[in-house]
Each structure stands twice: as C-alpha cells, then as structure tokens.
Amino acid sequence: MDLTLWQYQFRIIMLGDSTVGKSSLLKRYTEDLFMESINQTVGVDFYVHFLEVEPGVRVKLQFWDTAGQERFRSVTRSYYRNSVGGLLVFDITNRASFDHIKEWHGEVCERVQPHKVLFVLVGQKNDRDAQGERVVSREEAEKLAGQLGMPYLEVSAKTGQNVRDAFELLTRRVYQGLLSGEVQLQEGWDGVKCAAPQALQLQRASLAQPSTASKNNKKCCG
Ligand SMILES: Nc1nc2c(ncn2[C@@H]2O[C@H](COP(=O)(O)OP(=O)(O)OP(=O)(O)O)[C@@H](O)[C@H]2O)c(=O)[nH]1
Numbered sequence: 001m002d003l004t005l006w007q008y009q010f011r012i013i014m015l016g017d018s019t020v021g022k023s024s025l026l027k028r029y030t031e032d033l034f035m036e037s038i039n040q041t042v043g044v045d046f047y048v049h050f051l052e053v054e055p056g057v058r059v060k061l062q063f064w065d066t067a068g069q070e071r072f073r074s075v076t077r078s079y080y081r082n083s084v085g086g087l088l089v090f091d092i093t094n095r096a097s098f099d100h101i102k103e104w105h106g107e108v109c110e111r112v113q114p115h116k117v118l119f120v121l122v123g124q125k126n127d128r129d130a131q132g133e134r135v136v137s138r139e140e141a142e143k144l145a146g147q148l149g150m151p152y153l154e155v156s157a158k159t160g161q162n163v164r165d166a167f168e169l170l171t172r173r174v175y176q177g178l179l180s181g182e183v184q185l186q187e188g189w190d191g192v193k194c195a196a197p198q199a200l201q202l203q204r205a206s207l208a209q210p211s212t213a214s215k216n217n218k219k220c221c222g
C-alpha cells in the first residue's frame with residue numbers, strides 16, 4: 001500500500017504550558033516512545049501521522065508541536081490560523097497549567113477568526129495520580145471542558161493510557177465537522193486539505209439527503 005496516499009490532511013496544533021508533556025504525547029502517539037528526559041521545544045516542531053477515520057478514508061495528520069514557553073509565543077501564534085484542530089493540554093499535577101487553559105483557548109479563538117478550531121481538553125500525566133500527586137480533579141476539568149464546549153480526556157504519555165483515544169477523538173471531531181459543513185474548505189486556509197473537494201461536496205449532499213444518496217460517494221477520492 002502507498003503510505004503517502006491520503007484523502008484529507010488536517011493540521012492540528014498542540015497547546016499548553018511548558019512541561020505539561022505536549023511533545024511527549026506526540027512521541028507516544030507517532031513513535032510509541034516515552035523519554036524521561038526530553039528537550040524543551042524551541043519554537044515549533046513538526047510531526048506526521050496517518051489515520052483511517054473510516055474504511056478507505058485516510059487522513060494525514062500534520063501536528064504543530066508548539067513551545068509552551070512564553071518567549072516563543074510570537075512564533076507559535078503564527079501557527080494558530082492554519083490549524084483546524086487543537087489539543088489543549090494541562091498537567092493534572094500542575095494547577096497553574098490548568099488555570100491557563102482558558103487563556104490558551106481565548107487567545108487561539110480570537111486569533112483564528114473567522115475560522116474555527118475544534119478542541120479536545122487533555123489532562124496529562126495521569127500516571128502520577130496513583131502517587132497522590134493530582135491537584136486538579138477530574139470533576140473540575142470536566143466542568144471547564146463543558147464550559148468551553150469540548151470533550152475531556154485524562155491521558156499519560158508515560159504509560160500510553162488514552163493517548164491514541166485523545167488524538168483519534170480530535171481527528172474524528174474534525175472529520176465529522178467537515179462532513180456536516182461545520183468546517184469549511186477555504187481558499188488561502190490550510191487547516192484542511194482535501195484531495196478531491198468535489199467528492200466531499202457529494203458526500204455532504206448525500207448526508208443531507210440520505211434517501212437519494214449514492215453509497216458510492218462516501219469517500220473524498222478513490
Ligand atoms: N510522569 C509523567 N511524566 C511525563 C509525562 N509526559 C511527559 N512527562 C515528562 O514531563 C517533562 C516535560 O515533557 P515535554 O513533553 O517536554 O513537555 P512540553 O509540554 O512539550 O514542554 P515545552 O516543549 O517546553 O512546551 C519531561 O521530563 C517528560 O518526561 C507523563 O505522562 N507522565
């Protein structure tokens with residue numbers, strides 16, 4: 001199989017304070033690796049992963065792994081606009097990183113106008129709960145996620161728990177948004193690329209009128 005073949009490309013941005021484990025999450029997801037000692041991100045790093053969202057529909061995920069440190073903010077901000085999805089990450093053992101989630105969210109929403117970024121909220125380092133190190137409860141994180149209109153998952157890059165689920169939940173959210181029309185392809189915007197935009201139009205039409213739809217129009221291309 002040609003591993004480079006894809007029907008859609010989604011650009012996803014990783015956001016959250018420094019040391020919450022954004023790079024570690026991507027390493028776990030894309031390489032199934034965890035490192036106790038990992039370099040802080042300088043500016044923005046880039047990762048790629050492929051995911052089949054339904055049989056025959058292959059998505060190329062392009063991840064922008066941003067540096068959480070404030071001194072890189074002017075660089076990382078320039079990546080917001082061309083992102084369609086975002087993982088908002090905090091560390092369940094770091095209260096300040098949770099308190100800053102509203103700021104990360106607000107800043108991105110303001111800067112991507114008129115576009116929209118779909119988010120998932122992620123509570124990282126779940127493995128440290130067992131050592132009694134948790135300072136942010138699941139309930140308050142779920143409440144915040146509800147207020148911001150996004151799902152919440154607790155994960156651990158160290159053990160791998162829920163890591164795939166978090167990325168796949170976000171990818172499926174974007175894919176559903178694309179099919180429903182909530183996410184629109186636009187000239188000059190690189191958040192989503194579609195190999196065959198006309199096929200997407202047909203697929204949307206078939207979802208809107210299922211009785212008259214042709215089942216062959218399900219895929220973006222191919
Ligand atoms: N216990 C535990 N430690 C983790 C986990 N994920 C990351 N870490 C550790 O947390 C530290 C910071 O991880 P990074 O992935 O570099 O954090 P980051 O959010 O990318 O940080 P910046 O690049 O500065 O924004 C490293 O020492 C990791 O080993 C986890 O799930 N559990």
Ligand SMILES: [Mg+2]
Binds near residue numbers: 065
């Ligand atoms: Mg990093």
